[in-house]
Amino acid sequence: MLKLFDAQQIKAMDTCTVEKQDIQSVDLMERASLALFESLCHLLDEDSHIVIFAGSGNNGGDALALARMLLTKHFSVDVYLINPNGILSADCAANKARLERLLYINEIRSDKDIPQIEKGSVVIDGIFGSGLNRPLSDIYLQIVSVINNSGSIVYSIDIPSGLFVEDNSMNNPDGIVKADRVFSFQFPKLSLLLPENADYCSHLTILDIGLCSECIDEQFSDYSCIERRDIEPMLKKRNTFAHKGVFGHALIFAGSFGKIGAAVLSARACLRAGVGLLTMRIPSCGVEILQTAVPEAMVSAEEEKEWLSGVGGISDKMTIGIGPGIGLCQVTGDLLKTLLTVSSKPMVIDADALNLIAKDESLKLLIPKESILTPHPVELDRLIGCRCLSGYERLQKAREFAETYSVYVVLKGAYTATITPEKKVFFNSTGNPGMATAGSGDVLTGVITSLLAQKYSPFESAVFGVYLHGSAGDFAAKSKSVYSLLASDIIGYLGKAYRGIEKR
């Protein structure tokens, strides 16, 4: 699991590594720059013209060390050191001295020194890293504007200059470098996983710079990224003598007139994710559609034709999922209230079931503990009753909600975050923009309900389900492209996603 840290923790781990490995901090900088150099070389052409902007701190030191390494490969390099106060960090100064022997370094001390960037150049942004302590102003704003308007490919060292590691709610969007790729040292930075910062980082590469694992373990973090190696051990082996009763019985409440497709998608996904038995509770207008589209599912038909109003037959053995396409009818809200009142087992709650809960405060307290709620950002805002101004704020509000109601919140997005009742956040690493398509959420509900029915813990059902869903989406995108991907394609690749995490 990749942990994410704040700026102070990053500094502490750097210092700790230097002590434990008995090296100088400038040696760690050299190691970091070498990792960057090796990764970057794959992206450069022999005749690339490289323009490097270095700041006065250690991010600038990395940039100057990189310039020296690029010269050994005979790249054409121009270096601009932004040094308005004439004060450099010790390691930046050391690297300046090393580079000066090989190349003239342009210094930017006032706006008159800011260069125009030649068309077709590759820009390396080493102005500020994790040490940023205030939004950019003055000369720095001008330089960022020149970089962002240059039309050049921009690679940022560690983090786009001007972006804070965590909270950018009060930042100035014009004072942040827009990078085509960010090379982050050792860990991703939290801000790079939040939607409001998408413009500043098109691609992300994480570089291992050999920070001491003991030093990393010493640091506590509420945030981490789930990787394949965290998911693999969760997969339950299937016994040769197993029968369908072993793999649980899911009961999904879904669909309303015109939205029976949501029921079909969640049903198919639930079955493909491996549940033993599935009952779909749907309004009667959907019975023929569902029985034809998903013959493997049983149907519990509602008396009402167009929407759900009755709980039907439920038992303790069933694992409940509710939400896809159910609509916002009052009678459906009453059904939800009954269901929440009579159930004590964790359930999966999605889409309009979340919107119904948002409309009636008293329902929140009825949600069974450890249930899994799967809102997209707008649904989350409705649930908490305020319009969040940033993904960072939304994440913090979602953490408070998860703690207050003892539930798991799966906040959907490019890096879907599973938030536990202990307020820990686990970002997913699979998935692609093709999955931002109608029905994708219904598929996720089906998958998570399926896993919960198969006795995966609520935590495992959430993170494993999100991973599996994203991975199936990645396989689907490979075959269909991100432009043409349908939610049903994701279901079609769930089997391949399982194959991908079976231990080899």
Ligand SMILES: NC(=O)C1=CN([C@@H]2O[C@H](COP(=O)(O)OP(=O)(O)OC[C@H]3O[C@@H](n4cnc5c(N)ncnc54)[C@H](O)[C@@H]3O)[C@@H](O)[C@H]2O)[C@@H](O)CC1
């Ligand atoms: N500490 C280490 O051992 C390592 C650090 N590394 C690099 O070091 C970076 C962190 O270095 P630093 O802590 O020196 O931080 P920065 O390089 O981000 O620069 C911080 C300096 O800029 C000033 N500053 C901050 N915000 C400013 C603003 N808005 N306008 C003007 N000046 C501002 C600060 O007062 C400080 O002097 C990392 O991002 C990474 O690139 C790597 O070399 C790996 C090893």
Ligand SMILES: [K+]
């Ligand atoms: K940077």
